[in-house]
Amino acid sequence: MASVRFENVTKKFGDFVAVANFNLEIKDKEFLVLLGPSGCGKTTTMRMVAGLEEPTSGDIYIDADRINDVLPKYRDVAMVFQSYALYPHLTVEDNIGYPLKIRKVPPDEYKRRIVEVARRVELDTMLKRLPKELSGGQRQRVALARAIVRTPRVFLMDEPLSNLDAKLRTQMRAELKHLQHELQVTTIYVTHDQIEAMTLAHRVAVMNRGVIEQLGTPREIYSDPRTLFVAGFIGSPAMNLVSGEVRGGVFARAGLRVGGAGRFDVRRAVLGARPEDIQVTSAEDPDVNLVAPIYSVELTGENTLVSLQLGGELITLRADKNFAGQIDQPVGVKIATDRMFLFDAETERRVYF
Template sequence: MASVVFQHVVKKFGAFTAVSDLNLEVRDKKLLVLLGPSGCGKTTTMRMVAGLEEVTAGDIFIGSDRVNGVLPKYRDVAMVFQSYALYPHLSVADNIGYPLKIRKVPEDKRRRMIMEVARRVELDGLLDRLPKQLSGGQRQRVALARAIIRTPKVFLMDEPLSNLDAKLRVQMRAELKHLQHELQVTTIYVTHDQIEAMTLADRVAVMNKGVIEQLGTPREIYNDPRTLFVAGFIGSPPMNLIDGEVKDGVFTSPGGIRVDGLGSASVARAVLGVRPEDIHVIPAGGAKANIAAPIYSVELTGESTLVTVRAGAALLAVRADKNFAGDYDQIVQVGFSPERAFVFDRQSQERVDF
């Protein structure tokens, strides 16, 4: 297998820069997720590895080989796309074995390899079916099996689960994670879904406007966001972000929110960030509250209740106990510890440590 290394990689389409000075290592046998919104450059980055897009500047290495200018068929990578891209007139077995047929692998060896890979993805009882006779999850397994059978140096996966329903996505995430661990193949996985990124990745590269805003493990990205963009993009529901001012370690906002204990920081255009699970509804007579605000909505999610309150112009999400009961416009007291809050500079977009 092999690592994938980007050194000062730039990709331009005319005057538009899709990827800017990218420096990144995808470690051998690990799964790295390129995460970001549409147009951030993540798919372009992956396509440059595949050889489907030319590099404008910089170098890409697969293992010790510089692959700039190398034709896609000689790069030894396998791609799994958002669309299944199966041949409708071929059986499951023939779809899986097609890369081997192109390579002129003998039929008996091809049959053995098809059976082995099909068992791995639980398709061994469906080998004679056509794609139209399969469910969406089964079709995606065929596409995965076709990639696996090539035993490539690198897997490239471009939003492979986005066409599946919610239940199948959860199931396929678990299967993908297990397969990657079992196969030990270096994998680059592209998605805009931060839940997929958090559950699948060894490391996550959060991209925005062609640059990597933060690179780290899912836990690091979630617990230690370095920029305002990362803080707002990671999390479901996302982090609450409140505009205001920090003066001598005290945050205040037009919505009447006040948070003490932020060190000695002073930021004229500040954004206070706090995750919904770190805010608590405080019962009457309880600890001091940061906010007293009316309930805007109450949503039972099963394991908890998501309470949204309106503080001035801001809507704040609070993850409360599953048995919480409250009425619209009821005033509730909510609070959080300053140790669980983040402060960002609105102008620089960087986190302010205190």
């Protein structure tokens, strides 16, 4: 297996900087997710490992081997694309075995490895079918099997679940996680879906505008966001971010006051609070931070999402599944001050208190 290392890697397309001075080490057998919105540089970063893009400057290593000038076919990486990219005229067996055929693997080993991998991804009864006879999830498993059969040093996965429906995505996430644990192959996974990142990754690199905003375990990224971008990007529903100012340890804006905001005054501040750290209570409660009318109520099954309107912003919180509030009903809100976050709106960096 292998580690992957980026040293001061920059990629430009003309005057546009897609990836800027990128430094990252992906450990042997690690599942590393590059997470970010479209255009943040995550796919470009992965394509440079595959050899589909060349770095403008900097170096990329697999183990001790500098691979900048190595042809893609000699890098010993396997890539799974967003589209299944299957050969429509070939059977499942032939699609899976195509990388082995190119490498002229002996017939006995060729057959054994295809059967073994097909069994692993539960396709062993479908080897004679054509892609058009398969469901979306089955086609994606063929694409995975085609990558696995090579036993590469590194797996590269470019949003492989984005074309699947919600139920299949959930199923395939579990299968991917189990496969990576079983195969123990270093994996770089690109996605804009923070649920995939949180559920699959050993570590997540949150990217924005060609740089890593934060690198850490899913728990660290969720519980300790260091920038305003990371705070707003991670979480479903997203963290509530409310603009205001901090004076004398109190965060304030029209209609909202929250104490315990530290000893630093911040002229342009943003208060962050996750939906599960906000409690809905009676509008008559004297200890509330905010009284506001209910904007919407959404039962999700295990709990109820309640949105309140504060000026032009919405605040979303998680209430009990039996919550019976009505739209336009005024309610009180208490924010858990020991679990709230504060950011400087000018630097977009976390203010610790």
